[in-house]
């Protein structure tokens with residue numbers, strides 16, 4: 001007497017045709033169900049990856065907030081300027097600023113500027129100097 005196990009589709013639970021049962025039995029009732037199961041698995045993995053990246057982003061944002069909090073100046077005057085600027089930027093929803101940046105004459109002033117300036121400011125300074133040379 002042969003016992004035949006009734007297999008069901010891993011996705012929809014429909015019975016799989018008996019002729020398909022054997023050593024290499026199918027796991028799905030149809031190619032469409034197999035395809036759908038594959039897509040569902042891909043989709044679930046993508047959702048998990050997105051959730052993981054969102055978690056990592058939240059952690060990085062938290063770290064940036066902590067570091068920015070520590071970076072405020074200890075000098076009272078500079079600190080008051082930083083706080084006023086923060087308030088105004090917040091009120092205006094953090095707009096872009098296009099400010100002319102003046103570097104005073106002198107070797108010390110130039111070197112301090114070079115150390116602290118952003119890439120944008122360094123490029124603008126190079127542009128001005130190279131234009132003056134030619």
Ligand SMILES: [Zn+2]
Pocket residue numbers: 009010011012013014028029030033
């Ligand atoms: Zn199915």
